[in-house]
Amino acid sequence: MNALGKHLLLELKDCNKEVLNDVAFLKGTLLTAASECGATVLGESFHQFNPQGISGVVVIAESHLCIHTWPEYGYVAADIFTCGDSVQPEKAAQILIRKLGAKNHSIVEIQRGILDT
Amino acid sequence: MNALGKHLLLELKDCNKEVLNDVAFLKGTLLTAASECGATVLGESFHQFNPQGISGVVVIAESHLCIHTWPEYGYVAADIFTCGDSVQPEKAAQILIRKLGAKNHSIVEIQRGILDT
Numbered sequence: 001m002n003a004l005g006k007h008l009l010l011e012l013k014d015c016n017k018e019v020l021n022d023v024a025f026l027k028g029t030l031l032t033a034a035s036e037c038g039a040t041v042l043g044e045s046f047h048q049f050n051p052q053g054i055s056g057v058v059v060i061a062e063s064h065l066c067i068h069t070w071p072e073y074g075y076v077a078a079d080i081f082t083c084g085d086s087v088q089p090e091k092a093a094q095i096l097i098r099k100l101g102a103k104n105h106s107i108v109e110i111q112r113g114i115l116d117t
Numbered sequence: 118m119n120a121l122g123k124h125l126l127l128e129l130k131d132c133n134k135e136v137l138n139d140v141a142f143l144k145g146t147l148l149t150a151a152s153e154c155g156a157t158v159l160g161e162s163f164h165q166f167n168p169q170g171i172s173g174v175v176v177i178a179e180s181h182l183c184i185h186t187w188p189e190y191g192y193v194a195a196d197i198f199t200c201g202d203s204v205q206p207e208k209a210a211q212i213l214i215r216k217l218g219a220k221n222h223s224i225v226e227i228q229r230g231i232l233d234t
Binding site for chain 2: 004005007009011013042043044045046047049055056057059061063064066068070073075077079081083108110112113114115
């Protein structure tokens with residue numbers, strides 16, 4: 001089975017609520033996760049919602065990382081989509097789990113772009 | 118089952134290869150899909166790779182849409198992640214399928230943020 005991309009879907013629960021509404025912290029965390037896993041950052045877009053919650057995306061040369069936070073529930077949905085063999089998305093996942101203080105998490109891995117050729 | 122978000126993962130195959138390397142077309146298509154499904158666009162980030170391929174993300178008030186294209190294979194990976202009841206992600210999916218000329222497609226729907234509360 002030859003897939004073009006690997007997509008990790010992270011469900012992060014019981015996170016440290018204090019950081020889930022801190023856009024500077026989350027941007028730094030996502031950029032750190034990207035660089036530490038070997039990705040090349042190309043761009044980013046983050047938005048803080050009122051009264052709470054943050055959405056952020058980092059576009060990398062190998063696809064993207066994104067995050068959506070619900071501080072009121074201590075919940076974060078994060079995605080790490082990478083292609084190529086030069087990056088280690090699992091490393092980025094562990095950084096997010098640790099930095100966000102997720103006491104419970106699950107990771108679903110989905111192969112993207114399974115072609116017939 | 119009460120989920121915070123709905124995440125559609127689109128595998129689009131046998132697409133119109135001519136549009137998969139056209140960043141203006143893809144940006145317009147993703148922004149159209151976002152607005153037509155009722156979403157509020159907050160930001161975007163698109164990148165064209167050399168010699169081919171485009172990655173793009175549109176951050177919406179209801180989460181995000183993103184796209185990664187492989188013109189050489191006629192393949193596109195697209196994600197539509199929405200929360201709330203005011204948007205119709207399926208409508209955005211149909212717009213992407215039609216505009217990209219995907220002759221074969223599959224859509225996997227994943228519930229995100231299923232909390233115990």
